Amino acid sequence: MIEPTGSAKAQLDAKFSELYKAHLRDVYSYSFYRVGNHHDAEDLTEQTFLQAYRHFERALRESDGRPLRPWLIRIAHNLAANLYRDRARRPQSPLDESAPIAAAHTTEELVAGRDELKRVLEGVELLPDDRREALIMRFALGMDNREIARALGRTDGATKVLIHRAIKQLESLVAMGEAD
């Protein structure tokens, strides 16, 4: 491998800095919904960017101008999988109820929609991993099918089907929750 020279290294660092500023929230959001608490989400976000920094030059070369967000999310996805393997558990507690919902909605909305949102979040938690992740990428990060496909290492078609099935399954889960 050819080591970058001083100025090339500075350019690379500047590009990485842009990437980091542009996607810190995405990586953090993904991490939070994936691991279910702020403490682990911070660790996962930090590890993701450190790993991304190590492989940034190669990723940049191989991306051929395509956005690097799916690559970043894929790193977070792999690290989260390792985290679960190491701890041999799923998140111990459901998503911190305080943060994302409270941050995004007014009190009135919370009172009116809290049960509904809670049921949706509980349903998301019950989905198989790949379906849950696809929904997090779509709705929390606003990624399109192509980006999600790249992050999950699937084809565009398979990703479209995955999201469709995830929503269908979630509908049933929420409906079952309403019936209880």
Next chain:
Amino acid sequence: MGEAINLELLLHRALAPVEPPERLASQLAATLQSITDMAAEELEGWELASMRDPRNWVRPAAALVVGTAAGGALVLLRARQRHRDRPASSIGELRDRAAETAQDFADEARRLLDSR
């Protein structure tokens, strides 16, 4: 269909993006900066240390020896070939050939040194 649209709206609200804590951004920036600094210092340190440590001279020295040996062998081959073409008939001629071969070695050595 209406329900599906509702569910998507609910998903947008339930899975709203989460702002990272402010200290995370500065903490991460500081970590990356220190890694960059450490990497640069390590590289500089390694280069200097490697030149001071005689164990790291082996590779370039071996390359020089191999290159010189290969050059020397080439000179001898050329000399033998030339001598096969025209056998020596006198002491004077043998002396001339020895001088030719020595000249070839000198030329080869000069060529090797110029190429480094």
